[in-house]
Amino acid sequence: MLLSSQRMFRFDMRKEIIEDCTVYLADCMDVLPSIDPVYAVITDPPFGVGNFIQTAGNIRGEAVSWNDSAPPKEVFDLLKSKSDHRIIWGANYFNCFEEKGGAIIWIKNQPMPNFSKAEIASCSFYKKTEIINITWTNFSNTKVTSHPCERPVSLYQFCINYLPGSGSILDPFMGSGSVGVACALMRKSFIGIEMEEKYFDMCCSRIEAAYKQNDLFYD
Numbered sequence: 001m002l003l004s005s006q007r008m009f010r011f012d013m014r015k016e017i018i019e020d021c022t023v024y025l026a027d028c029m030d031v032l033p034s035i036d037p038v039y040a041v042i043t044d045p046p047f048g049v050g051n052f053i054q055t056a057g058n059i060r061g062e063a064v065s066w067n068d069s070a071p072p073k074e075v076f077d078l079l080k081s082k083s084d085h086r087i088i089w090g091a092n093y094f095n096c097f098e099e100k101g102g103a104i105i106w107i108k109n110q111p112m113p114n115f116s117k118a119e120i121a122s123c124s125f126y127k128k129t130e131i132i133n134i135t136w137t138n139f140s141n142t143k144v145t146s147h148p149c150e151r152p153v154s155l156y157q158f159c160i161n162y163l164p165g166s167g168s169i170l171d172p173f174m175g176s177g178s179v180g181v182a183c184a185l186m187r188k189s190f191i192g193i194e195m196e197e198k199y200f201d202m203c204c205s206r207i208e209a210a211y212k213q214n215d216l217f218y219d
C-alpha cells in the first residue's frame, strides 16, 4: 500500500455542505489527513467478509467489491489521532478494541440462520459492555434505502447519546448516511465521507430530508 503522502486521488473529490453537515465524495484516506479533529468517530467500516446481501425474502442481493477487505491499520490509527472518542462497528472482524474502552452489542433479531444475529462495536470509553436491541433484518420491511448495509438511524442516535460528552461527529464510511441523518436530527455537527457516488447522493438527500423534518418539528 502507498503511504498517504504518495497517494493519488482516485477520482475528483466532491464536497457538499448541508447546514451543519459537511460531506465528501472521496476515499477517506485522501480526506482524513487534512480534516480538523472531531469529538467522536461513529462508523461502520467494510467488514472485509465479501458480500452477497439478502435484500428481500430469498432474493439474492447485489455483490459489492468494497466489502472484500477491511480498512488497513493506517485508517484506524488516523481515526484515533483525529478524535477524542470512537464507536467502531465490526470490532469482531478487525479487532479495534481499545485498552481503556468497552463494547456495544446490537441484537438484531435476525431470523436467517446464516446471518449475524448481533453486531459488535468497540468504544474508546466506558470499560463495560452495553446492549441495544433493534430489530433489523436487511429485508425490505426494514430497509428504507437501497444501500445493502444500511443501519437504523435509531442505532446511531443511541451511539450519540451513549458518548460521554458532546461535540462534532465523523463517519468516514457513510454508506447510506444513517450517522449523518442521526446527527441532523439531533443537531450535531457532522463530517461524512463516502467513495461511491450513488451512495453519496443518497446520503445528501437523506441528510437534507432530516433537516427539513427537524425544521417542521422546531418551527
Ligand SMILES: C[S@@+](CC[C@H](N)C(=O)[O-])C[C@H]1O[C@@H](n2cnc3c(N)ncnc32)[C@H](O)[C@@H]1O
Pocket: 026, 027, 028, 029, 043, 044, 045, 046, 047, 066, 147, 149, 150, 151, 152, 172, 173, 174, 175, 176, 177, 178, 179, 193, 194, 195, 196, 199
Ligand atoms: C458498511 S457500509 C456503511 C453503512 C452505513 N453505516 C449505513 O448505515 O448505511 C461501508 C461504506 O463504506 C464505503 N467505503 C468503503 N471504503 C471506503 C473508503 N476507503 N473511503 C470512503 N468510503 C468507503 C462503502 O462504499 C460503503 O458504502
